[in-house]
Amino acid sequence: MATVVLIGAQWGDEGKGKVTDYLARNADLVVRYQGGNNAGHTVVADGREYKLHLIPSGILYSDKQCLIGNGVVLDPQVFLREINGLIEQGISVEKLKISPRTHVIMPYHLKMDAIDEERRGTNKIGTTGRGIGPAYTDKASRVGIRIAELVDPESLAEVLENVLAEKNQLFTEYHDSTAFDYKEMLETYIEYGQKLAPFVADVSILVNDAIKEGRNILFEGAQGTLLDLDHGTYPYVTSSHPVAAAACLGTGVGPSKIDKVIGIAKAYITRVGEGPFPTELNDENGEYLRREGFEFGTTTGRPRRCGWFDAVISRYAARINGLDYLAVTKLDVLSGLEKILICNEYQLDGKVITEFPTTIKELSRCKPVYQEMPGWKEDITKIRKLEDLPANARKYLEKISELSGVPVAIIGVGPGRDQTLMLKNLY
Ligand code: IMP
Numbered sequence: 001m002a003t004v005v006l007i008g009a010q011w012g013d014e015g016k017g018k019v020t021d022y023l024a025r026n027a028d029l030v031v032r033y034q035g036g037n038n039a040g041h042t043v044v045a046d047g048r049e050y051k052l053h054l055i056p057s058g059i060l061y062s063d064k065q066c067l068i069g070n071g072v073v074l075d076p077q078v079f080l081r082e083i084n085g086l087i088e089q090g091i092s093v094e095k096l097k098i099s100p101r102t103h104v105i106m107p108y109h110l111k112m113d114a115i116d117e118e119r120r121g122t123n124k125i126g127t128t129g130r131g132i133g134p135a136y137t138d139k140a141s142r143v144g145i146r147i148a149e150l151v152d153p154e155s156l157a158e159v160l161e162n163v164l165a166e167k168n169q170l171f172t173e174y175h176d177s178t179a180f181d182y183k184e185m186l187e188t189y190i191e192y193g194q195k196l197a198p199f200v201a202d203v204s205i206l207v208n209d210a211i212k213e214g215r216n217i218l219f220e221g222a223q224g225t226l227l228d229l230d231h232g233t234y235p236y237v238t239s240s241h242p243v244a245a246a247a248c249l250g251t252g253v254g255p256s257k258i259d260k261v262i263g264i265a266k267a268y269i270t271r272v273g274e275g276p277f278p279t280e281l282n283d284e285n286g287e288y289l290r291r292e293g294f295e296f297g298t299t300t301g302r303p304r305r306c307g308w309f310d311a312v313i314s315r316y317a318a319r320i321n322g323l324d325y326l327a328v329t330k331l332d333v334l335s336g337l338e339k340i341l342i343c344n345e346y347q348l349d350g351k352v353i354t355e356f357p358t359t360i361k362e363l364s365r366c367k368p369v370y371q372e373m374p375g376w377k378e379d380i381t382k383i384r385k386l387e388d389l390p391a392n393a394r395k396y397l398e399k400i401s402e403l404s405g406v407p408v409a410i411i412g413v414g415p416g417r418d419q420t421l422m423l424k425n426l427y
Contacts, residue, residue: 001214002259002427005247006327008224009263009317011233011271012242013297013304015329015412016264017041020057020220022410022420026427028215029065030058031207033250034240035222036073036105036135037082038128040298044415050089051298055082055096056220062092065210067203070101071240071250073135074147076192078105098196099203099251100148106189108167108180109134115175125236126273128299136239138163147200150193160186204252211257216427219247225263225317226271233360236275244321260426262409263323265314267331267396270304272297276364279307279343293333308341308370311403316356318406325409325424328397331389332413337375340396343368344403373399381414386421 004023008014021043024030037053044050045060054074058064068074083093109131116133117124127133138144143163149155161182168179210217223242226232231243240246244261248254268289271277281289286306289295295304317323334340345354346366357363376390383389389397389411401408409424 001216003211003217003219003257004426005219005221005244005258005261007221007244007261007263007317007321008242009265009314009321009323009326010224010269011226011277012039012222012224013270013272014224014264014266016221017043017052017057018412018415018417018420019262019264019327019329019410020218021045021060022417023218023426024058024061024064026216027058027064027218029067029207029210029217030056031067031069031203031217031219031247031251032056032072032222033069033219033247034071034242035238036130036132037075037078038130038132038238038299039222042298042415045417048089050086053082053299054079055086055093058218058220059086059091059093059096065095065097065206067206067251068096068098068102069203069251070099071246073103073105073132073139073240074098075105075131076150076189076196080192080195096199097201097203097206098147098199100146100151100200102147103135103139103144104147104150105131105135106145107185108164108171109138111171111177115177124274130299133239147196150189151197151200153190153193156189156193157186160189207251207253208257211253219251221247225320226313228320231320233275233363236273236360260324261322262325262327262426263314263317263321263406264327264329265309265317265400265404266329267334267400268293268309269307269313270295272300272302272304276360276366277305277307278346278363278366278368279310280305281307285337288337289333292336293330308343308368309400310343310368311400312343312346312354312356314400314404314406315354318404323406325426326401326404326406327410327412328400328408329412331393331397331411332379332381332419334396335376335378335380340373340375341370342373342399342403343370345369371399381419383413384418384421386411386423
């Protein structure tokens with residue numbers, strides 16, 4: 001048995017959905033522990049494409065228990081739409097459970113997200129506009145509404161009355177905006193609560209019991225290390241903790257119970273939203289990666305910014321998350337490039353630095369120092385064994401592993417479930 005945490009080692013969109021889906025076949029439980037429907041996973045299973053935002057990717061297997069932990073923020077409307085979509089596609093959602101401690105994204109959070117972004121003007125974060133930041137803000141300010149209150153009409157009426165009065169005052173008096181109608185919102189959310197009630201269960205108990213029973217557990221992170229509220233490129237970050245430590249906090253499990261941490265890294269790097277990005281390519285190579293990798297956001301459809309692999313970032317991710325292994329995804333996207341660059345250090349104000357800087361001011365002045373690797377021409381999407389990869393592709397992976405200081409356990413060579421090379425047994 002093993003408990004495995006999967007995290008994004010870059011700025012999100014590393015292909016966690018596909019790796020989770022792949023590893024989920026050997027897991028009994030798949031648990032999400034942070035973020036909300038700002039995430040977007042595309043999973044291709046049996047030739048069909050599924051886009052998931054909130055529900056753990058393990059849902060595509062009928063025998064897996066999928067859990068949403070207390071660290072997640074959940075928009076009931078999105079949740080219900082997503083489960084209805086899955087049911088229509090013949091996927092069972094019977095084993096899906098949500099923690100009663102999970103916080104709810106309310107309509108005023110979406111409105112506040114939009115207002116905040118507009119107010120920031122040219123300094124906007126480029127959020128997904130899903131109300132994530134304001135929902136976590138309310139959680140920390142202790143005015144949030146949790147699933148426990150949502151499913152109890154009396155509690156909901158009480159909490160919502162107080163919160164909405166304050167929000168409406170803010171909207172009308174400070175933001176030149178309109179107020180929400182309390183009765184209307186209460187009715188709608190009571191109805192959501194009743195629909196969600198069958199899904200509510202104590203996730204901490206379920207996970208800890210499963211650990212005691214020696215079952216395999218997969219903690220599925222959303223976003224990536226550099227979007228972490230504490231360890232990311234603040235303030236161009238999300239409002240939750242995509243790092244591995246959050247798997248414990250976001251589900252109610254002690255750190256001693258985690259066996260392995262896997263960092264997912266694309267064979268290059270992408271980023272959506274604003275903020276400095278040292279290896280960003282604004283040339284034909286960047287275009288090539290965007291086109292070949294189909295780098296457009298699953299949630300917002302925005303074109304992703306693309307750049308060369310950055311080992312300063314992967315070493316940082318290895319340290320912050322305690323990575324045991326790397327999963328390198330989308331290696332096939334690099335096929336056809338004459339040469340491939342890897343950044344191993346930065347030039348900052350005339351000095352060479354090898355550690356990721358703390359401030360975005362410093363990061364925006366960092367110039368990548370590259371090592372050049374020869375590319376390969378062959379199509380690798382049908383390869384299933386490491387030794388069958390072109391020699392230059394193997395050398396590239398070895399270099400990534402050496403510079404990151406982490407062994408590679410999984411390689412992705414295409415979007416399909418089977419387009420995965422498994423080098424280590426993780427369970
Ligand atoms: P928020 O999470 O919507 O508040 O957005 C904050 C920042 O995180 C923005 O730069 C978003 O583009 C980024 N972000 C949020 N979720 C994801 C994701 O799943 N993948 C990549 N970037 C994300």
